[in-house]
Amino acid sequence: MQPSNVFATLTHTSFLAWGRPSAYIPANARKFIGTLSCVRGSVLGMSCHQRKPLSEPPRPHPERTGKFSRLYYPLVLLLSPALLFLLAQQQPRSAQASPQQGEPSVSGPAPVQPPADAGLQPSKPGAPTGALTQVPIGYLKQEVKRLIPLSRLHVEPEDYGIAGAEMALKDNNTTGRFTKQEFTLDVERVPIGSDAVPALQKLRESGHHFILVDAPAETLLRLSDSVKGKDVLLFNVRAEDEELRQEECRANVLHTAPDRYMLADALAQYLVWKKWQRWLVVKGVFPEDLAYLDAIRRAAKRFGGTIVEEREYKETPGARRSDTGEEQIQQQMPTFTQGAPDYDVVIVADEKEVFGPYLPYRTWDPRPVAGTTGLVAMSWHPAHEQWGATQMQNRFERFAKRFMWPVDYQAWIAVRAIGEGATRVRSGEVGPVSDYIRGKDFDLAAFKGQKVTFRKWDGQLREPILVTGPDLPVSISPQAGFLHQNTEVDTLGVDEPESKCKFK
Numbered sequence: 001m002q003p004s005n006v007f008a009t010l011t012h013t014s015f016l017a018w019g020r021p022s023a024y025i026p027a028n029a030r031k032f033i034g035t036l037s038c039v040r041g042s043v044l045g046m047s048c049h050q051r052k053p054l055s056e057p058p059r060p061h062p063e064r065t066g067k068f069s070r071l072y073y074p075l076v077l078l079l080s081p082a083l084l085f086l087l088a089q090q091q092p093r094s095a096q097a098s099p100q101q102g103e104p105s106v107s108g109p110a111p112v113q114p115p116a117d118a119g120l121q122p123s124k125p126g127a128p129t130g131a132l133t134q135v136p137i138g139y140l141k142q143e144v145k146r147l148i149p150l151s152r153l154h155v156e157p158e159d160y161g162i163a164g165a166e167m168a169l170k171d172n173n174t175t176g177r178f179t180k181q182e183f184t185l186d187v188e189r190v191p192i193g194s195d196a197v198p199a200l201q202k203l204r205e206s207g208h209h210f211i212l213v214d215a216p217a218e219t220l221l222r223l224s225d226s227v228k229g230k231d232v233l234l235f236n237v238r239a240e241d242e243e244l245r246q247e248e249c250r251a252n253v254l255h256t257a258p259d260r261y262m263l264a265d266a267l268a269q270y271l272v273w274k275k276w277q278r279w280l281v282v283k284g285v286f287p288e289d290l291a292y293l294d295a296i297r298r299a300a301k302r303f304g305g306t307i308v309e310e311r312e313y314k315e316t317p318g319a320r321r322s323d324t325g326e327e328q329i330q331q332q333m334p335t336f337t338q339g340a341p342d343y344d345v346v347i348v349a350d351e352k353e354v355f356g357p358y359l360p361y362r363t364w365d366p367r368p369v370a371g372t373t374g375l376v377a378m379s380w381h382p383a384h385e386q387w388g389a390t391q392m393q394n395r396f397e398r399f400a401k402r403f404m405w406p407v408d409y410q411a412w413i414a415v416r417a418i419g420e421g422a423t424r425v426r427s428g429e430v431g432p433v434s435d436y437i438r439g440k441d442f443d444l445a446a447f448k449g450q451k452v453t454f455r456k457w458d459g460q461l462r463e464p465i466l467v468t469g470p471d472l473p474v475s476i477s478p479q480a481g482f483l484h485q486n487t488e489v490d491t492l493g494v495d496e497p498e499s500k501c502k503f504k
Helices: 003-017 027-043 067-089 162-179 197-205 217-226 260-273 287-303 325-336 389-400 406-425 430-438
Strands: 133-142 181-190 210-214 233-236 253-255 278-283 306-312 345-349 369-371 376-378 465-468 473-477
Touching: 133 162, 133 197, 133 406, 162 181, 162 389, 162 406, 181 197, 181 406, 197 210, 197 217, 210 217, 210 406, 217 233, 233 406, 233 430, 260 287, 260 369, 260 376, 260 465, 260 473, 278 287, 287 306, 287 345, 406 430
Parallel strands: 133 181, 133 210, 210 233, 233 253, 278 306, 278 345, 345 369
Antiparallel strands: 376 465, 465 473
16 A cells, blocks of 8 residues: 555544544644654655645534544554554655656755765774774872871862862763773772882883872872883872972973962962961971971062961870860960961961861961961862852762862863863874973863963963862952963962973
């Protein structure tokens, strides 16, 4: 049976057999029949506007409608799949046959075939068309013994940093589906006190040429020297030591973690902008505390701050969560800060959190607290929501089931930089990708109001820094009025003329 006869039988004959002319077909059923008409016409090579639509019949009298007409619409819904299948299978021979030479085609001109060499070229000579370029990324995490933080809110998650890298991997592979690239991530954890170099060699031997390093500065230097001159690019996602960007800078290392100079400069700019220029500095005794103190001294000279006094907190951590601890701290901290010269803000240099979190709201004079506690400069904060950051925060919370913190963000930046470079140069080779990331054409959207880049003179990520309180961001540096001949973000950290970096 021809498709047209099948259609006519369904739409008219069935109703005549029931004793109901087609004029009494319900309106919604007539609308459905019109849709089927368009389907039928498309199969026959016609367009819907070539046929006259069904005219609107007069509304039937209520007494003339019966149960058969009410059953029509469900019946059409049940039969429509079989009808469409039959129409597709029994196309007229003329619609399937190719037009003879010299005769016009009823379906229009034949589609233009793409050239044989169109589309993406294989990434390597001799690779089969459609093959994926594999870009394996390594994550080396050196476990470090850390003091228990004073606040339970500051306990590091097990996947700290790794979760940020994994989410960036998903972002890379979203683009990779179109560029025929596949990014993978493999994690190597090094136990406390163990040597990280064998873990790095294992990653390299398994084909990983881009490796994120979450380790202290001395470990990073050993890792860098162990692969010197080889096809490996390391990304420092945690160590903030400025020596890694200055006297001990390495050509095979890029830094997505900000250094202490950048963090201190970002905080100092905001304090000076607020006219809080007299600083009482309270310092700890650990090397990290003294390194941060040095950064604060440098920032004060650069931006016009004055350190009225430096006080050292000499007690080492003991029973920091004893039952009588709160009472002792409430008496100790006001006494410790008593008798200082007139000052605007207390700046704390206590990276190990031995005493710093105890200072806010407990100083002898009612003053704000900043530095490593209170008002803090950092690369990322879970409450940052400007410039599309809300979308980033929500995605990370759904992915990791927790908030995003600085090392997560810094690992995310590193993996995204690798993905951006590999996408742009259409290669997974470390040489072209590294050259592109370090070059002037590279930039990356990072939810901070401007795209981030890497400084050519020390490999440091050039980025704005958030100045935040415990619950919300307060500001973002560089602050208005701190000018630079090229870009204001280079007022944070070591600028090119003052850099001591000579890549090794």
